[in-house]
Structure formats: C-alpha cells, structure tokens
Amino acid sequence: MSRWGERFRQSWILRAASGSVRSRESGNPVPCEAALGPRFRGDERKLWLAAIVLLLMNLSAPTLAQSPKPQNYNIGSPATQEQIAGWDIDVRPDGQGLPPGKGSVRDGEQIYLERCAACHGEFGESAGRWPQLAQGKGTLASHEPVKTVGSYFPYAASVFDYIRRAMPFGDAQSLTNDELYAVTAFVLNLNDIVDDKFVLSKETWSKVKMPNEGGFYDDDREAAEKAFWNSNPCMKDCRPPVKITGHASVIDVTPDDKSIRKGGVE
Amino acid sequence: MNSSDEPPRPSRRRVLAGAAGMATAGLAGAARANDANLPPNVAPWSKAMGDGVAVRPYGHPSPFEKDVIRRDVQWLTASRESSVSFTPLHQLDGIITPNGLCFERHHAGIAEIDPHDYRLMIHGLVDKPLIFTLEDLKRLPRVNRIYFLECAANSGMEWRGAQLNGCQYTHGMIHCVMYTGVPLKLLLEQAGLKTNAKWLHVEGGDAAGMNRSLPLAKALDDCLIAYRQNGEMLRPEQGYPVRLVVPGWEGNIWIKWLRRIKVGDEPWYTREETSKYTDLLENGKARKFTFEMDAKSVITSPSPQAPVKSKGFLVISGLAWSGRGKVSRVDVSLDGGRNWHAAKIDGPVLDKACVRFYAETEWNGQELLLQSRAMDDSGYVQPSKDDLRKVRGVNSIYHNNGIQTWAVKASGEVENVEVG
Structure with missing residues (x-):
C-alpha cells in the first residue's frame, strides 16, 4: 500500500465453552451413486447401472478415469515464439529478460519530467500521496522510514521491471525500450546511484549497484518467533490488571458511517 | 450494466402499502417498527402478492440490507485505482464471504x-x-x-x-x-x-x-x-x-x-x-518472502460498528484463521487478556480457511475489554500486539496478526483500544 506508513500516528459468566470442533475434509470424492442423481429411480436406475458396467467392461469404449496421476490431456495449444515475445516482459536482477536498446540519464530527465514528475515530483520527492522515488537514505532504522529506489529497492531490476509493466500509471507499457532504459537511468541518477553521463543498457546493467542490496534476508519467523509456538498458553491470571493505553476515537480517522448507531443500549 | 445488475426495486403497490417501513430503512439501527405491521394488525405483505419469479433474474439482498457493503478509507491511498476496500465483517456470520462483499x-x-x-x-x-x-x-x-x-x-x-x-x-x-x-x-x-x-x-x-x-x-x-x-x-x-x-x-x-x-x-x-x-x-533490515499468514482472529460482534444493543444474554462472535493449517482452538477474554476461556467453534474447520467462533455471556452494562486468541494445528498461538512489537518493531506494515482489543462501554458502544 503506497505510503501508509506516513499516516501512522498514532464478572461475567462464560457459558458453553465446550470447545467442541466439528471437522470436515474438503474435496471428498462424490460417491458414484450420488453422482447419478435422484432422477434415476428403481428400474431406470438399474438399467443405467447395468449400462455403465457394460461400458466399463468394454475396453474399446470410453472409461471413467479416476487416477490423479500425471496425465497428458491434450488440452491447450503450443505457444509460439512470437506469442511469447509479446508478453515476456519480466526482467531479473541478473539481467535475464532485458530488451535491446539503451537510454541516457539526460534523455531520461526529459521523459521523466513529461510523464512521471506530475505524480512523483521533479526530484522524485513525490507530489501528494504518490510514491516517493528518491532520498530516504539512512532512515530505515528510524521511526520514520522512507522507502525509495535509493534507500530500499535491492536491485535495478525491481525498478526497471516495474516501470516496464506498470508505468506511467494509466498508460502502462507505452514506453519504448530506449525510453524505458533512459527513465530508469534518470531515477537511478536522482538517487546518486549512477552519474549524469551514465547510459543504461544490457551492457552497463551489471555496473549498477543498489545501496540496500544487502538489506533483506529470508523469512526466519519460525526461528526468531519460536516463542509464539506454545502448546499450553496461559488461561488464568496471565497478566496484571489491564489498563487502556490508547483510543482509536482520539485519533478520529475512521470514515463516517451513518449506518452505525454509536450508543448501543436503549 | 444490464437491468439484472440493478438492485431490485419494490413494486409500486408495496411502496404505497409499506411506505413507512421503506422510509426508515436507510437509518438501519435507528429504524423503528411500524405498529401497523405488528400483531394484532396484518401487514400488507400478508395480503398482497409480490414480485413473481424471474422478476429478479440475478437476486440481490433485501433493500433493507443496503448498508452491508464494502467500504474504503480514502486517505489511505492516492487513488481508488490503486487502493483497497474492506469486507464488512461485522455484518456477516458463518465462514463464507458473499461474492459481492469480498474485499x-x-x-x-x-x-x-x-x-x-x-x-x-x-x-x-x-x-x-x-x-x-x-x-x-x-x-x-x-x-x-x-x-x-x-x-x-x-x-x-x-x-x-x-x-x-x-x-x-x-x-x-x-x-x-x-x-x-x-x-x-x-x-x-x-x-x-x-x-x-x-x-x-x-x-x-x-x-x-x-x-x-x-x-x-x-x-x-x-x-x-x-x-x-x-x-x-x-x-x-x-x-x-x-x-x-x-x-x-x-x-x-x-x-x-x-x-x-x-x-x-x-x-x-x-x-x-x-x-x-x-x-x-527495527534494525533497518527487512524480511523477504514472508509468505505465510500467521494465525489470527478478531471478534466481529460486538465491535465498534456492531455495538451491544441489549443487556442480558450476549453472543460474542468472531472469525479465526491460519495460513499454517487448521485452527485448533480460539480463546476469548473479557478482561483484556488476563483470563481466557475456550470459545465454541461452529461450522466446518478446514485447512487454511476461516472458522467461526462463539462465546456466550451475560452482560449487564459492565465495561469489557474483549479479545480473541487463535491457535492452529502447528502449535502457533496468536501473540499480543506488544509481544509482536517486541520482535518486529512498528515499521513493518505487513503481517500484523496481534490480538485485537475492543472496549465495550456501559452504553453498549464499542471502541478499538490499546491495552497495557
């Protein structure tokens, strides 16, 4: 969600606590008889069953396949190289998927001012609530982290691939390859990742080093949050008496909803 | 949009006969019954025929349920094309979300x-x-x-x-x-x-x-x-x-x-x-590929949009789920997590699906701090918000599965609060 972070501010009787749990498995196979349906009754049903048994015995006739084993259904058409080329737009950090072409920081500036700056700001500082693209270095460990291309994105591919498929917002996939390289080069330049003379292309791709490439590590919740696995959680007198420390109504950012009657009891 | 997508409109006859009822429909909670429709009187719908079959080729909820809708929070995002609308959980029961209300x-x-x-x-x-x-x-x-x-x-x-x-x-x-x-x-x-x-x-x-x-x-x-x-x-x-x-x-x-x-x-x-x-x-490093949604639950009623309306018997109801398997148990607390009681799960308990839980109590105007706590069959227990913040800090935006607290006031009004 774009920049939600910046909006952050900030004795009774319990009955019938039986804890009983009914469990049903999804995906049970439907019994064969049920599949025939209620329409078939008595003799008619017997005739149908006999017919199906005869069919099953005759190997040249269609059979009912029950096995989920790997099977080729001969469904789907071969994708041609031309068809694939039209949709194959993803780009990986190692440069796999990069199109032909090139673009300079200087050319990128012109394109950026025309097609991007209205939302992202002339210097990538953001206009209004749209994503900020530049600045923010050194803020990630603070309580006001600013996540930008320069401060947070780990790879140039994360930027390039996104612009290629999704930008400009509302006119996606409209940039030429040269324009795409150029505007990416300019956004990198806004973040002091490449110099003013830089030309981005397949050949210069590996020269781009993103400052926060080392800022990520694989999900370690099962180790780091091991304490959350507990087969015997506390049920009684688990903490001292509780005090209210914050109220959503004080912040008052919830949309008005006239259907809600605030006071409950009449 | 074809005509079958339009919500049904009551017939002219019914509007004339039941005008009082329709007029108050928009006020939801404030609506009052029309004595003319209550016993010993006989309501118009008991006398006159209504719409026939296929007049509503794609059925819609009653016009009296028009407040049961997805809503958004416009200050969250820059445009509605890149944004989110929310499921009205407080107005639903069971485990299945109606298609038109899915966030x-x-x-x-x-x-x-x-x-x-x-x-x-x-x-x-x-x-x-x-x-x-x-x-x-x-x-x-x-x-x-x-x-x-x-x-x-x-x-x-x-x-x-x-x-x-x-x-x-x-x-x-x-x-x-x-x-x-x-x-x-x-x-x-x-x-x-x-x-x-x-x-x-x-x-x-x-x-x-x-x-x-x-x-x-x-x-x-x-x-x-x-x-x-x-x-x-x-x-x-x-x-x-x-x-x-x-x-x-x-x-x-x-x-x-x-x-x-x-x-x-x-x-x-x-x-x-x-x-x-x-x-x-907190240290400025980020976890990547955090795919699983950890066990979580929320009390959907009472909740701020669904205040308590009567003293006496009260059913507390909520949803629980876990991305790591089946929900094995849900506990409910009325005192902000000091004491817990196992809730009753009713309906199917399926792998990586929502379950519906209930807890029954007597409420006589005392202030409550309602919480629910889900557990799954991997042994994971939904943590308190404070325990989660101790490990994650407050910058992560995503994967907040901490225990929610609703304060029920003497008036029956309910508020989202933090406890400590």
Missing part, C-alpha cells in the same frame, strides 16, 4: 476481460510452452476448496496503536470463499517441467501487470488456477476470469486476471516483493 485490492483498477479473449501462457523452463483458453481450463479436471485470502497489510494501520474504529477497517482485508479450479500442478505437468525449475513468475493481465515469484514447491503442493468462487464465475474485482489461489499465503501473490506463468530457476525480486511486501524491522 478488493487493485493496483491499476479492475481489468475487464472478455472471456473469449482470455489466454493463459505457460513458458520458460518447460518442455512445451502452452497457451490455454478459458474453455481449455474448464475442460480440465477440477477441484473445490474453501480458503481464506488475507492481504498481508490487513491490520497494517494498527502497528503503532489503535487507529481505525471498526473491524471492517482493522481486519476487513480478508475473505473466505470456495474456489473451483485446476490444480496448478496439473497445468504445469501439461507443459512438462525442466529439471532445473525452482520458481515461477506469475503475472496478471491488469494494467499493473502485477507480478510475483512463487516457489515451485508451493505451486506443486496446493495452488489452484481458479475460475469460480462460491459456484459462480469469479467476480471482475476478484480476477475474472482466472486467478491464482495460493492457500495460506499473503493475498498479494494470489495474482488476479492471471495471464502468464514463466518457469525459472531463481526468484525475480519484483517491485511487489522488494519495495512492498517485505517486513522492515
């Missing part, structure tokens, strides 16, 4: 796709690159599975404290429906995987070209290429005609309007899995 999250608006022009491409590290039409997909063997889908940012506005007053806003980025679709494993087998295949690049056909990297092991385990929800075709907001179903994992990877699957040997590090949907911790 929406789009990145470039709704792609409106003619099913004749729909294509799914599978290529990359496969023996035979293939293209499927929608009819192709419908010819293949299919399965029916009920799963929850929760946005990783659900409750993301609450990391720094209680902010939004209503479970629709704090927890409404979740829905739970039955999908019909083709196991992704079966589709990949049609193309034939190369031995070095390890990751998939999955991509939507919307104007955001939403793309994520999906580990092959998950794809072969339980992912579906779904085209139906609750029996009917997917709604446009949910990816019509085809979406990816990734059970138990964050909603962002459930690609809607799915157009392409590329098989590769390493992840792509797309914008959505780097600059977004990574969990920034």
Whole structure:
C-alpha cells in the first residue's frame, strides 16, 4: 500500500465453552451413486447401472478415469515464439529478460519530467500521496522510514521491471525500450546511484549497484518467533490488571458511517 | 450494466402499502417498527402478492440490507485505482464471504476481460510452452476448496496503536470463499517441467501487470488456477476470469486476471516483493518472502460498528484463521487478556480457511475489554500486539496478526483500544 506508513500516528459468566470442533475434509470424492442423481429411480436406475458396467467392461469404449496421476490431456495449444515475445516482459536482477536498446540519464530527465514528475515530483520527492522515488537514505532504522529506489529497492531490476509493466500509471507499457532504459537511468541518477553521463543498457546493467542490496534476508519467523509456538498458553491470571493505553476515537480517522448507531443500549 | 445488475426495486403497490417501513430503512439501527405491521394488525405483505419469479433474474439482498457493503478509507491511498476496500465483517456470520462483499485490492483498477479473449501462457523452463483458453481450463479436471485470502497489510494501520474504529477497517482485508479450479500442478505437468525449475513468475493481465515469484514447491503442493468462487464465475474485482489461489499465503501473490506463468530457476525480486511486501524491522533490515499468514482472529460482534444493543444474554462472535493449517482452538477474554476461556467453534474447520467462533455471556452494562486468541494445528498461538512489537518493531506494515482489543462501554458502544 503506497505510503501508509506516513499516516501512522498514532464478572461475567462464560457459558458453553465446550470447545467442541466439528471437522470436515474438503474435496471428498462424490460417491458414484450420488453422482447419478435422484432422477434415476428403481428400474431406470438399474438399467443405467447395468449400462455403465457394460461400458466399463468394454475396453474399446470410453472409461471413467479416476487416477490423479500425471496425465497428458491434450488440452491447450503450443505457444509460439512470437506469442511469447509479446508478453515476456519480466526482467531479473541478473539481467535475464532485458530488451535491446539503451537510454541516457539526460534523455531520461526529459521523459521523466513529461510523464512521471506530475505524480512523483521533479526530484522524485513525490507530489501528494504518490510514491516517493528518491532520498530516504539512512532512515530505515528510524521511526520514520522512507522507502525509495535509493534507500530500499535491492536491485535495478525491481525498478526497471516495474516501470516496464506498470508505468506511467494509466498508460502502462507505452514506453519504448530506449525510453524505458533512459527513465530508469534518470531515477537511478536522482538517487546518486549512477552519474549524469551514465547510459543504461544490457551492457552497463551489471555496473549498477543498489545501496540496500544487502538489506533483506529470508523469512526466519519460525526461528526468531519460536516463542509464539506454545502448546499450553496461559488461561488464568496471565497478566496484571489491564489498563487502556490508547483510543482509536482520539485519533478520529475512521470514515463516517451513518449506518452505525454509536450508543448501543436503549 | 444490464437491468439484472440493478438492485431490485419494490413494486409500486408495496411502496404505497409499506411506505413507512421503506422510509426508515436507510437509518438501519435507528429504524423503528411500524405498529401497523405488528400483531394484532396484518401487514400488507400478508395480503398482497409480490414480485413473481424471474422478476429478479440475478437476486440481490433485501433493500433493507443496503448498508452491508464494502467500504474504503480514502486517505489511505492516492487513488481508488490503486487502493483497497474492506469486507464488512461485522455484518456477516458463518465462514463464507458473499461474492459481492469480498474485499478488493487493485493496483491499476479492475481489468475487464472478455472471456473469449482470455489466454493463459505457460513458458520458460518447460518442455512445451502452452497457451490455454478459458474453455481449455474448464475442460480440465477440477477441484473445490474453501480458503481464506488475507492481504498481508490487513491490520497494517494498527502497528503503532489503535487507529481505525471498526473491524471492517482493522481486519476487513480478508475473505473466505470456495474456489473451483485446476490444480496448478496439473497445468504445469501439461507443459512438462525442466529439471532445473525452482520458481515461477506469475503475472496478471491488469494494467499493473502485477507480478510475483512463487516457489515451485508451493505451486506443486496446493495452488489452484481458479475460475469460480462460491459456484459462480469469479467476480471482475476478484480476477475474472482466472486467478491464482495460493492457500495460506499473503493475498498479494494470489495474482488476479492471471495471464502468464514463466518457469525459472531463481526468484525475480519484483517491485511487489522488494519495495512492498517485505517486513522492515527495527534494525533497518527487512524480511523477504514472508509468505505465510500467521494465525489470527478478531471478534466481529460486538465491535465498534456492531455495538451491544441489549443487556442480558450476549453472543460474542468472531472469525479465526491460519495460513499454517487448521485452527485448533480460539480463546476469548473479557478482561483484556488476563483470563481466557475456550470459545465454541461452529461450522466446518478446514485447512487454511476461516472458522467461526462463539462465546456466550451475560452482560449487564459492565465495561469489557474483549479479545480473541487463535491457535492452529502447528502449535502457533496468536501473540499480543506488544509481544509482536517486541520482535518486529512498528515499521513493518505487513503481517500484523496481534490480538485485537475492543472496549465495550456501559452504553453498549464499542471502541478499538490499546491495552497495557
């Protein structure tokens, strides 16, 4: 969600606590008889069953396949190289998927001012609530982290691939390859990742080093949050008496909803 | 929009006869009964005939339920095309979300796709690159599975404290429906995987070209290429005609309007899995590929949008779910987590699906601090917000599954609060 972070501010009787749990498995196979349906009754049903048994015995006739084993259904058409080329737009950090072409920081500036700056700001500082693209270095460990291309994105591919498929917002996939390289080069330049003379292309791709490439590590919740696995959680007198420390109504950012009657009891 | 999409309008006769009832319908909670319709009097609907069959070819809820709708929070995002609307959890019961109330999250608006022009491409590290039409997909063997889908940012506005007053806003980025679709494993087998295949690049056909990297092991385990929800075709907001179903994992990877699957040997590090949907911790480092949605629950009634209306017997009701398996138990506290009591789970308990829980009590105007705590069959226990913050800090936006507190006041009003 774009920049939600910046909006952050900030004795009774319990009955019938039986804890009983009914469990049903999804995906049970439907019994064969049920599949025939209620329409078939008595003799008619017997005739149908006999017919199906005869069919099953005759190997040249269609059979009912029950096995989920790997099977080729001969469904789907071969994708041609031309068809694939039209949709194959993803780009990986190692440069796999990069199109032909090139673009300079200087050319990128012109394109950026025309097609991007209205939302992202002339210097990538953001206009209004749209994503900020530049600045923010050194803020990630603070309580006001600013996540930008320069401060947070780990790879140039994360930027390039996104612009290629999704930008400009509302006119996606409209940039030429040269324009795409150029505007990416300019956004990198806004973040002091490449110099003013830089030309981005397949050949210069590996020269781009993103400052926060080392800022990520694989999900370690099962180790780091091991304490959350507990087969015997506390049920009684688990903490001292509780005090209210914050109220959503004080912040008052919830949309008005006239259907809600605030006071409950009449 | 054709006429069958319009909500039903009451007939002229009924408007004339029941004008008083209709006039107060919009006031919901404030509505009062019309004595003319109450015993010993006989109401007009008991005397005159109403609409016949097929007058409402696609049925809609009663006009008296018009407040049961998705809502958004406009200050959250820069535009409605890249934004979210929330499921009205406080107005629902059971575990299945009605199709028209499933929360929406789009990145470039709704792609409106003619099913004749729909294509799914599978290529990359496969023996035979293939293209499927929608009819192709419908010819293949299919399965029916009920799963929850929760946005990783659900409750993301609450990391720094209680902010939004209503479970629709704090927890409404979740829905739970039955999908019909083709196991992704079966589709990949049609193309034939190369031995070095390890990751998939999955991509939507919307104007955001939403793309994520999906580990092959998950794809072969339980992912579906779904085209139906609750029996009917997917709604446009949910990816019509085809979406990816990734059970138990964050909603962002459930690609809607799915157009392409590329098989590769390493992840792509797309914008959505780097600059977004990574969990920034206190030290400035971020966890990546945090796919599973941990066990979580919320009391949907009473809640700020569903205050207590009467003293006496009270049913406390809520939803629980876990991306790591089945919910094994839900506890409820009335004193802010000091003492806990096992709630009753009613209805199906399915893998990676919502369960419905109830706890019954007597309420006579005393102040309550309501909480619920879910456990799953992996042994995971939903943590308190404070315990979660101790490990994660308050910057991560995503994966906030901390225990929610609702304060019930003497008036029956309910408020989202923080406790300490």
